[in-house]
Amino acid sequence: MGKREIILDAMRKLFKEGKAGTASVSDIAKKAGIAKGGLYYYFRSKEEVLDALLEQEYADIMASCKAVLEQSNDNAISKLALLLKSYRSSYVDASLDEYLHMPQNAALHQKSLAQILSAMSQIISRIIEQGVADGDFVCGYPLAYSEIIMSVFTFLLDPGIFPWTGEETVVKMKALADMLEKGLGAETGSFSFLYGQ
């Protein structure tokens, strides 16, 4: 493990111990077992460590989503269902998620949501294109459709922004399924995996 990796790992440990919020650059360096000056060689501030950690976490999620998809020879609908399942189950570490939802970390949170939206939209877009090629969907705007879908997941369904009840969330998912089935010309009920049936 390189020094950069060791530092990110130390930051990860601080999160698990619930000390990430109050940890100083010195604390991070100490946890990593390196000198403060050594940390500054890789990162200019605690914020840069956090940025890098989040980037890595999301890259890991995207990589595992892509790996799941590559093993599949299914049609587009099944792949979308698989992707959603993989995305939901590989959510970031709870302590990190909690940290992102604190008001003082809203900027970092917003940046993360934007990164997730962009990365996931690329993956979804490829699946929609497959659906079009297979004759399952009709869609002139695969990427923009994907961005609209991800706006719902990253913003409207973020529990830190909107505290919807489970029932309210199901209605939103039914509406999204309805909109997508009609918008993509897919079979009625084919997006029912969105609300878990």
Next chain:
Amino acid sequence: MGKREIILDAMRKLFKEGKAGTASVSDIAKKAGIAKGGLYYYFRSKEEVLDALLEQEYADIMASCKAVLEQSNDNAISKLALLLKSYRSSYVDASLDEYLHMPQNAALHQKSLAQILSAMSQIISRIIEQGVADGDFVCGYPLAYSEIIMSVFTFLLDPGIFPWTGEETVVKMKALADMLEKGLGAETGSFSFLYGQ
């Protein structure tokens, strides 16, 4: 004008002068011509003043949107076009908008976006219901459809979150129009007002 109103007005002036970011509670009180203790009677902190100011700004926007709609006897599509025009033209004060887009104010920004989404979704939902009653639309989820639309406007199209080019924005609007026309069973091209044609 009551004292509460005078304080909010002072805050508004500080924004126009570009002093909102650095202004202390004392500065706000001074601008309002009242004692600091007087301000604390109405607001516990600068943040509470800002919260109240934003709430008022958005309430004003919603009121003007509603007023525009009430004067109209048009069909649902025309009302949606009118609402969008009114919403876009009545955007918040530029200095306030700039303030909200600073990283340190991301929490307040996020809260505002959530408020706009909820308020505008109520208005759009009523119009979709009219469209259903008139036979122009078919929609089982008017409110959730409205929330999905507003997720696109408040999050995906926020220039401070995603710096899309004008051309990229047009593609997203064309995709949304396509999705809504099909989702609502509306005539092809009827949502072209979204991309300005």
